[in-house]
Amino acid sequence: MYYKTLNKNYKVCPQCKHHFPTSSHDRIQQILDINSWRAINNNLASTDPLGFCDQKLYGKRLEDMKTKTGLLDAVQTGTGTINGIPVACGIMDFRFMGGSMGSVVGEKLTRLIEIATNLDIPVIIICASGGARMQEGMLSLMQMAKISSALQKHQQKRLIYLPILTSPTTGGVTASFAMLGDIIIAEPNALIAFAGRRVIEQTIREDLPENFQTSEYLFKHGFIDLIIPRTQLKSKIYEILCFYYN
Template sequence: MSWLSSVRNALSGIVPGAKSQNPDTLWHKCKGCGTMVFTKELEENLHVCPTCDHHERIGPGERFAQLLDEGSAEVLVQPRSTEDPLKFRDSKRYADRLKTARADTGEQDAFVNAKGTIDGRRVVVGVQDFAFMGGSMGQAVGEAFIQGVEAAIETRAPYVVFTASGGARMQEGILSLMQMPRSTVAIQMLHDAGLPYVVVLTDPTSGGVMAAYAMLGDVHIAEPKATLAFTGRRVIESTIREKLPEDFQTSEYYLEHGMIDMVVHRKELRATLGTVIGYLCGERAAA
């Protein structure tokens, strides 16, 4: 029996409810340094590795819980859209991929909005979930983004969006690419209403999302060491036939070259957003 198995067996006898847990839920292997971390310890540390500070990917539920004032969150029902408009099939049917993603995440699609407050100031927060088909942008994501904009205008609140995506959803073809201009028009609606649009870039944000609403914010914040790119590193290197810097397409590289405004640790993100909203909205955002 390995030392790891011994620890797990010991814990099952001293931790209430631990016997119902399995090794996959009790421990988490950090994707940054490979350290095995207790899942509970990781959750208490906002899903940031206590050893190397690697920021793990998290979904809408965790984001809302970390950011919004306790008891203020009101998750909006995800809008419906046409499913599988092209009757697409690759190695699996698109309809089957959607069913699997919904079962795994408990969400209708890859973008979820919630209304609430941060430090008592009204805000609408949209979160893109990379766990749902890589956070890919299809019609449902476009509809949810517009829903968030409309909710922000209705409540006279800023719209804060957390991006995490591999890009446009290929199973919807040109219909997925149409969400780029649609989201751009929606952002202009926010500006016409005199409301700010704040983007928090998380790992990874790429492709059509990076070319659209991810880089159209009034303020751009990024989590540390997030991969941010329009196209892949290897594609660029093979095209220009040059070796790119090691930190290329990271949050820190973007900050150094003036493409984003700040890189903020997850532990400081709530306070930073509260300050930014206060500066941009003042008393207008007060609940």
């Protein structure tokens, strides 16, 4: 497949419709109006509070990720417009340590939601994550409650929140803000889960369906509301926002 053709089609195969992974920078271009993006808290970066070391020091792993991706952490947050409608948008990037949710990811998303609440604008979060970042221990897990609390205050003002679940959306992200939306949207055939397939099979000692933990399976069982191809995502979100504003 010619890569320019793939890029023009939002990294979706024109023949089989497979959705290839894409970066947070590409997502900004795909979802928001041209030149409308205004980054928020772009200078926040993780530290190593626990002095964690596995195969390499966590601090060294962070520096490698910053060099490789050009990002300071696994999410970009900011404001923009979708066909003229103002929105606050958080976009997770799986390239940065599997999109794992550490203290900076939680802080940036919480601040984004608080800004959206004060401005009375919708929140959109594009989820792509392996879950909580184990290198930060409890500091990572507490972000689940912090983000969820900010979303509750946003909801109390009767403002809309749209999570968009991409492949993969797993672990603590699924167990918190990814499933708290007014309308939960997913890309086709996305992996959406809390525990891994093998863990569940070994726990319940049963084989699971082949399409288990896909967006289609979750839609069939009522866990998500819409499955929207990436090529139609902007127009469909605009329709939802127009319905909300009218």
